[in-house]
Amino acid sequence: MSILVIAEHDNQTLKAATLNTITAAARLGDEIDVLVAGSQCAKVAEQAANIAGVNRVRVADAPHYAHPLAENLATLITTVAAEYSHVLAPATTTAKNALPRVAALLDVAQISDIVAVESADTFVRPIYAGNVLATVRSADPIKVITVRTTAFAAAPVEGGTAAIEPLAPTVEVPGSRFLSQQLTRSGRPELTAAQRVISGGRGMGSGANFALLEDIANKLDAAVGASRAAVDAGFVPNDYQVGQTGKVIAPQLYIAVGISGAIQHLAGMKDSKVIVAINKDEEAPIFQVADYWIVGDLFKVLPELSSELDKLQQN
Template sequence: MTKPANLVLAEHDNASIKSATLHTIAAAQRIGGDIHVLVAGHNAQAAANAATAIAGVSKVLLADAPQLAEGLAENVEATVLNIAKDYSHILAPATAYGKNIAPRIAAKLDVAQISDITAVDSADTFERPIYAGNAIATVQSTDPIKVITVRTTGFDAAAAEGGTASVENIDAAADAGISQFVSREVTKLDRPELTSAKIIVSGGRGLGNGDNYRQVLEPLADKLHAALGASRAAVDAGFVPNDFQVGQTGKIVAPQLYVAVGISGAIQHLAGMKDSKIIVAINKDAEAPIFSVTDYGLVGDLFTIVPELVKELG
């Protein structure tokens, strides 16, 4: 009997594959079996070609139609359901894209979604964080098709090169007609994308206001070629836009270096960054919870320490 294959829903921009997809493919590799990648979009041949080069992918399915151009959940879901019976596992990254689509697929298949997995124990058993990452639940599923979202920080990315998969064109589902794309405002960043950055400098409420955030943190981020992040408190206070937010209700990150400046370390923030390889915290409160997860802690006035650090970095 042929072992059922895994289907990975690719997050892409119709021209290239987003890094979250590479981490999701890595999770699929742990499950075992063939890996097929679905690229659902419009004028997305370039993205499909990029997917063929990913190590471990055996086939790329391209559904190309105008109604898939913007990744509307209803239309992508219907396209997946047309082929779902051919797969034992359907995986998507636990990003805004994947979280928008996967629950609809699970509901239509009448199975329980397995969310935010960080490890694969076997083909039917997975680990996922609960209680803001303070406990790990081991979940076993007997559903015939397992719909899974993957926490990208839990898996090293699959190699983007080295694969030799073929592309197969499949039919896109008809436009569901119950939602329409109106507009998208894309933030233009001169810095690395937060979720893929190797170094992140984050600021919290301790910075006082948005002007201080920029004046204190931007020179440090420039020196380190880092992305800028923020705690929920800093976002709620209006220091920076909400797409800067790191945490359970923001973006989950795991860079090589995470520098937390003026962040006390609320549990929801720690849940989003404690998997970082090296964590440095600067805070005047020696009892701040952030120090419980740091590799290096500096207790003192951030308005003195950060400029001195920038000066030392030359």
């Protein structure tokens, strides 16, 4: 079987989510190609070629791939999809935008957010915000799949010797065009790739109080996240959101501050290796999944935690 993995990148750097997706693809077979669609993306192709287990890197380089609009990316994927039994992509915003269109154009059903591969046609995916794991089997000739990256280890970034093959770009599809984007710049790690994350919820009270979390994040070299309630309240930008309708992460350490633990939030972080919860409500649902917890006023606990971290750093 031949598997095609759609690379996630910013035209300069291959995103870590691609590595997890390649691991999932390796459970299906060893003929793995990676599709890099971008503009002036030669560096990305070289990085993909070095990944262990990759057979070939196919590169479509054109200005209209600089920003992965669903129409252009889907058209490109469908031109080569007939060569493959499976098309995989990380379950990120880009793939969630493009792959349903790919599935529709191929007249197949998309299999979304898989967390395990049982066989070439059978997969496990969460439903009901992760409360139930469904095992699904597909009889479609081409399986179009998005992968929950937190469920698979990252493939080794070195050791590969894949060939790089230019691919003729498809014609730009009219109907939509890229206008602009607003990116949040931060010296802290990216939320989806961070090993440590500290998140705040409605209990933070205001956006200004997130400075308490940022202080601790700086000392832990952690990313800052938030619950949907905090985002909806305008405390922090949308890209901070962790949860079913936000980002799904699995860091080594997750600190939840002032977060009650609604099922939608748990769906985005319950696979974290160690979970620490700080909440004044001793019956908060977050304590049911926490490894360690503190029942107390976060506005007293956080300064104390910051002070203890200072002492550790001094020692």
